[in-house]
Amino acid sequence: MTSSNSQHPKPEQLSYRDAGVNIDAGNLLVEKIKPFAQRTWRPEILAGIGGFGALFEVPQKYRNPVLVSGTDGVGTKLKVAFQFNQHDSIGIDLVAMSVNDILVQGAEPLFFLDYFACGSLNVDTATRVVQGIAAGCEQAGCALIGGETAEMPGMYPEGEYDLAGFAVGIVEKSSIINGSTISENDIILGIASNGAHANGFSLIRKIIEKHPVDLNAKLGNSTLIEAIMAPTRIYVKPVLELIRKLPVKGLAHITGGGLLENIPRILPTGMMVYIQQDSWEIPLLFHWLQQQGNVANEEMFRVFNCGIGMVLVVAPEHADEAMAVLHACGETVWRIGHIKQRHADEPAILIA
Template identity: 45%
Template sequence: MRDSHSESYKAAGVDVTAGYEAVERIKPLVESTYIPGVMGTLGGFGGLFAPDVSGMKRPVLVSGTDGVGTKLKLAFLMDKHDTVGIDCVAMCVNDIVCSGAAPLFFLDYLAVGKNVPSRIEAIVSGVTEGCRQAGCALIGGETAEMPGFYPDDEYDLAGFSVGLADEANMLDGSALQEGDLLIGLGSSGVHSNGFSLVRKVFGIDSKAVLDQNFPELGCTLGEELLKPTRIYVRAVRCMLHHGIAIRAISHITGGGLYENVPRMMKEGLTARIQKSAFPVPPIFELIAKTGKIPERDMYNTFNMGVGLVVAIPREQVGDALDLLAKAGERAYVIGSVVKGGSGVELV
């Protein structure tokens, strides 16, 4: 590939040699995520992975795909690109773990207006950090230079992940029972949802807006909003490994608690959540106050401080909270499972 170049393509805005430089920069980052099962190395036409299915009666592949969304606009304004890759991984693997699966590998898709190798390296460094946090491997991806489609200093980032579970151990909510308790795992902030509303509320159209300091945040607005999405894979896998009989899990993404919690409930049962049982981070109070957003809309748009909801038997709550604390998670008993209703009730 070192002899590959095209002056005509470069004149059209696509620099293939910059692409090769970017690959060389990210190769050690990618290889730092490799786990048993990875086959080959970066540069092939497909990412290869040989899963270990020994001991499984019926292996099931579980996949998830997502992007970072308009949170990227903040990265562009702040010229900070090393954390959005964590968001990209998190939005995929947090979905996968809701079924009890362990993420195996991840692939990303990065479309840029102009290939700047150092910026590609920063973006992929975030992706690889997310993969390491999730315990999965980055086994491939695609970087597309698209002049005239994206501005030179903008890009889009998306990806997908594949996990593995034994069908007998998958979590689908069927085991939920009246009286089960709900544990909420604390979020790191807004995560990667609701940013169209966030940008409207604060009028985010320049770096100056993001450089504003708010005493209640303890940092600038931009620093708060760019905090990467928390990845919950290791926490969930830890609970399962130690025999916690998780009944169901909900990843609180776009649509907030009102939209996502019902997705883990079975018919005839409702998750009754006590809003006073967990702290709402200051950023959400600031959004609500600045934008005059009704409370119902806040809980139907944002995670409000709870990134994952886990339903477990009442008698195992103490053990689960101890395990989560040792894993570095902020966890709260936020409610219980009751009969009837419409899936979720916030009181």
């Protein structure tokens, strides 16, 4: 034991901030994002941001409600956001990836939670990201009801962060869309994407790395970087409007796996998809990527949405009216193919 009259110097007094965590910055971020979140709130919210958990009442209009949940991130699109200081719309991507996924079962998104993790919290950057998340929630009609900001020194390089999102939606049990009624001669409609959305960015980054270009150069009506970073389109409101008016047999969100992998996921046994490649306008960005990277056609359709962000399957007698409803909602939509019976030697999808 050290005697009370020893002359040893006092040990350095350490704090959480000395360890790299700034609690005050976290509190400031919460205050900054509250107004954005509150713009997204719905009447069913009983308690939102600031508590240990958020409370949300099931809307009374549903008789036999089923909850539908989804979670996702934005992949390596984040690396491009870091490189070019493009933080304002990455939050829209985050919301879109989850709400578009639960939409395919006919679900109305109710609320959204985000997880933002970083090594050292930059309040301005985080505020820009959460503003984008709130904007995405407004587009989807769901509430930004809560989330988590994790500051973890040593876990991430300086200036980088990670994002994840979680959406919960609701659908009447009798109205769940699962593709089971899809049959021969049904029509496939494709709704236009807004570019690459948040998929295929590992390949995009590899193409840029191997073939350096000026990303501020013009590509059509935008610059290359604007085309690459265009936020994922959120299809919730127009598709829910369509579902209220007409029966929709199947929906597919065209994300990782592109057209080739995602459309077959909704097909019943014994059915296949025939897609007519020249039936829609493929955006300039995908032509540029294919040319720069010398990417094969099949690989393009397996990696990217190639201009189609959401696919719908409807009966032939409903196709024209469905297109009219989506056009009235501001969407660009094409009749891109139809359903056929599948024989043993045929693929689940043919793009010709």
